[in-house]
Amino acid sequence: MVTSTVRPIRRLSAVVSPAQDGNVCSSGFVVLEPLGVPSELLLTYLRLPHVCQILDLRTSASLYPALSERDLMSMPIPTFTPGTVEAVVRSVRESHERRAQSSQLLDAAKRAVEIAIEESEAAALAYLSRRAFDHGE
Secondary structure (H helix, E strand, O other), X not given: OEEEOEOHHHOOEEOOOHHHOOOOOOOXXXXXXXXXXXXXXXXXXXXXXXHHHHHHHOOEOOOOOEOXXXXXXXXXXXXXXXXXXXXXXXXXXXXXHHHHHHHHHHHHHHHHHHHHHHOOHHHHXXXXXXXHHHOOO
16 A cells, blocks of 8 residues: 655545556655555555644645655554454445446446447447446446
8 A cells, every 4th residue: 555645634545456566656655565454444544634634743844745754654553443444444445346336337428428429329328238238237
């Protein structure tokens, strides 16, 4: 996972998927490999408004307010109950799945509009029906 060390108040953290491994990002991020804590839990914790406010208080500079990696790593992380951990992980994973589904649906809708323009509305509706059938939606 990665989290921004610049302007932490903006809550910029993300879990890096296997498909994104090797991608390049700004030097304003730090790569974290959580030990003993699921990435989804750490992601949610680092995005909590109060945590971001605390991190923001530790930044230095005014034009490019950044948090040192040392200050980030010294932040305490509370112990969560197993039920809370499970609920957070499940919610984050479901959110990622739904985002991927939404992206696929948007792509299908865009293609359907193109088909409606190029061919007909009936052809576009048929395309959407086939996609829904093909994907079990």
